[in-house]
Amino acid sequence: MSRFIDLTLNGISNGMIYAAVALSLVLIWRGTRIINFAQGGMLMITTFIASSVIGSTGSYWVGFVVALLSGLVLGAAVERILVRGLEGRPPLNAVIATLGLLIFLQAVAGMIWGGTPRSFPPAFSIRGYEVSGRHVLFGPFDTFTVLAVLGMAGALALLFRGTGLGLQMRAAAFDPLSARLQGVRVTRMYTVGWALAALSGSLAGLLVAPAVFVGPNTFDSILVFAFTAAVLGGLDSPVGAVIGGLVLGLSLSYVSGYAGSSLVTLAALAILVAVLMVRPEGLFAVTRTRRI
Amino acid sequence: MLRVDGLTAHYGPVRALEEVSLEVPAGGIVAVLGTNGAGKTSLLRAISGLLRASSGRIMFDGTTINQAGTEDLVRRGLAYVPEGGGVIGELTVEENLRLGALWRRDREEQARTREEVVGLFPRLAERSRMHASTLSGGERQMLSIGRALMGRPRVLLLDEPSLGLAPIVAEQIMRVIGELRRDRGLTVLLVEQNARSALSVADRGVVLNVGRVVAEGEAGELAGDAQLRHAYLGLA
Numbered sequence: 001m002s003r004f005i006d007l008t009l010n011g012i013s014n015g016m017i018y019a020a021v022a023l024s025l026v027l028i029w030r031g032t033r034i035i036n037f038a039q040g041g042m043l044m045i046t047t048f049i050a051s052s053v054i055g056s057t058g059s060y061w062v063g064f065v066v067a068l069l070s071g072l073v074l075g076a077a078v079e080r081i082l083v084r085g086l087e088g089r090p091p092l093n094a095v096i097a098t099l100g101l102l103i104f105l106q107a108v109a110g111m112i113w114g115g116t117p118r119s120f121p122p123a124f125s126i127r128g129y130e131v132s133g134r135h136v137l138f139g140p141f142d143t144f145t146v147l148a149v150l151g152m153a154g155a156l157a158l159l160f161r162g163t164g165l166g167l168q169m170r171a172a173a174f175d176p177l178s179a180r181l182q183g184v185r186v187t188r189m190y191t192v193g194w195a196l197a198a199l200s201g202s203l204a205g206l207l208v209a210p211a212v213f214v215g216p217n218t219f220d221s222i223l224v225f226a227f228t229a230a231v232l233g234g235l236d237s238p239v240g241a242v243i244g245g246l247v248l249g250l251s252l253s254y255v256s257g258y259a260g261s262s263l264v265t266l267a268a269l270a271i272l273v274a275v276l277m278v279r280p281e282g283l284f285a286v287t288r289t290r291r292i
Numbered sequence: 293m294l295r296v297d298g299l300t301a302h303y304g305p306v307r308a309l310e311e312v313s314l315e316v317p318a319g320g321i322v323a324v325l326g327t328n329g330a331g332k333t334s335l336l337r338a339i340s341g342l343l344r345a346s347s348g349r350i351m352f353d354g355t356t357i358n359q360a361g362t363e364d365l366v367r368r369g370l371a372y373v374p375e376g377g378g379v380i381g382e383l384t385v386e387e388n389l390r391l392g393a394l395w396r397r398d399r400e401e402q403a404r405t406r407e408e409v410v411g412l413f414p415r416l417a418e419r420s421r422m423h424a425s426t427l428s429g430g431e432r433q434m435l436s437i438g439r440a441l442m443g444r445p446r447v448l449l450l451d452e453p454s455l456g457l458a459p460i461v462a463e464q465i466m467r468v469i470g471e472l473r474r475d476r477g478l479t480v481l482l483v484e485q486n487a488r489s490a491l492s493v494a495d496r497g498v499v500l501n502v503g504r505v506v507a508e509g510e511a512g513e514l515a516g517d518a519q520l521r522h523a524y525l526g527l528a
Contacts, residue, residue: 164394171380171391178378181340183366183395183443 002134007257008250009138015249016149020204021226022233022241023153024197029235031173031193032083033091037098040223041105042078042198043205044216046071048113050206051120051214060121067202075198079191106216117215126210145207152203153242156196160238169193221265225252228272234282243284293318293479294339294370294447299348301338308334310503311348316447321473321480323494323511325487326524331503332483333375336449339481340372341365352447367395371445375452377436381425385416388424388435392442402442409438412468430461437468447479448472454489462486466493491515499524 021039028036036042046067054063082101086094124140160166171179172189179186204226205219212218229248233240248271255267275282294316301309309331316322324332337343339350341362350357352370366372380388389409393402410417413434419427424435433453440448450469454462470493472478484490491497497514499507507520514520 164390167383167387167391168394170387171383174382175378175380177342177374178380179391180362181366181372181374181378182391182439183363184391185363 002136003257006137007253009136009142010257011250011253012246013138013142013145013249014253015229015246016146017204017208017222017245018225018229018248019242019245020149020152020200020207021222022229022245023156023238024199024201024204025226025230026233026235026238026241027156027193027197027200029230030238031169031197032079032190034083034086034094034098035227036197037095037223038078038101038105039197039201039226040219041102041109042071042074043201043222044109044214044219045105046074046198046202047120047205047209047214047219048109051118051209052113054121060123064123064206067206068199071198071200071202072195074202075195076191078198079194083190083194084187109216113214113216115216117213117218120206120209120214122210123206141210148203148207149242152200153238156200156238159196165192224265225268228268228275231272231275232283234284237282237284240282240284244282247283293320293353294481295349295351296335296339297349297351299335299338299350300346301334301343302346303334303343308343308503309338312500312503312505313348314498314505314508316479316481318446318479319473319477320496321469321482321494323487323490323497324481324483324500325485325490325497325514326500327485329502330500330524332485332500333451334503335500336372336374336451336481336483340370340449342372366443366445369444369446370449371440371443371447372449373436373440373451373453375455377432379424379427379432379435379439381423383424384421385424385427385435386420388439389416389420389442392439393444396443401444405442405444409441412441412471413438430457430465433457433461433465437465441472445478447481449481449483451483452485453482454484454486462489466490469493487521488515 024039025036028034049070050063050067053066054060057063078101082097086097122141124144126139126141128135128137128139160170168179168184169189169192171182171184172186176186208222225248229244230241232247233244248268251271252264252267256264296312296314299309299312300307312335314322324335326332334343338345341360345358357365389406393405396402415431415434416438419431424432427435437453453465466489469480469482473480482490482494491511491514494511497508497511498505499520501524506524507514
């Protein structure tokens, strides 16, 4: 029983990280119909930046904030420089372009910071809480992980539902032409969308880095997990992305605990294939009625 | 207020408009008539910046707007309601309305305009929290016109506002257009296949055929021209 509880707690904490990356994929998919394969590379860059800043200032929190800000800037820059030129082109162009960006970012990171993964500090202790004389698999840093991701998801929900900027972003995503006819600067909304998505990704990078270390390729698998989580949630729904991340985190934690950790990636792919076969619109898809 | 001089425009190699000229004076209502494919929608798209002119000139309020972006024209007071309304079904009625005035920033102004718009179309207030996709055709048209009015435009471009509506609803829409001109001096360029309905509210009419102006004149004149009615307007 205690093992089950441990795996569950661990699954929640991991699931939140998948949720944050899934959220960044969903935000971009919703806004620009592009699967951003470079997301893992982008959050790798911002986490490396955090690592350097922490190294030179000695303050985790300065590095934390700089990483989030550089995520915003990187996301906006990628949209402006790369994505804007893809508008109106076949979807395959976007796939190749974001894959190319991923390779580019990994090469740049290798040139600047080297290819050997380095350790990354957690914000708080990773030692599990002591419950009736036993350390559970959930500590202060896990609490922080869950709260940070939920806080960010909540802030994004508030932005989308409660502000004029959010309304314009939703309008631009649903119907760019109609949005333009209401004076919405649609291309600017895309830039903001990419910036926010990259922010969400860079938060995930900071949260997962203590476990996977920081290297040009250490975040590759998280993109697979996040993509699975996003598909699980319907790819179009931010709420679905968070729930999908949680479901995937729990599933993979049980697989790892009861069947062996070597099966985790395989299990993620099996879930992805199963969802695509059985319910390609995702488990939590909102069926969109659209009359033209 | 709005002037088009020798406007020619293409979709790729296909010419959609050829040397089209027309003028809409401030506070006037001009109807653009013609059958399907006559170039009516292309004309509105060109004026609103969605279709670039190959040659000719489009003037709005004394300045040339050939190169202006759609978003900027909307902000300068040139609103375009496309065919079908362009209502965003995923948003609620209220959100659609808000969207029309967001760029204006002034919250009080927005609230005041909203009251006016809801006064014109009380139906919108009843449905304000519903998703726009659940609206009927007439309600959608009311919402799209109301949303355009939220930006307090000086010129309104309307594409087939009565298309697919019950005659009584179409009549109501036309009546509102007439009221808008009377009460606030709104200038309207109205595209319609339904000539009878359009000429009932317009001062003047322009008839397009295959991208060219083939006739123009006072609304009453056009409505009474038997030959024209037969050839281009589909009226008996």
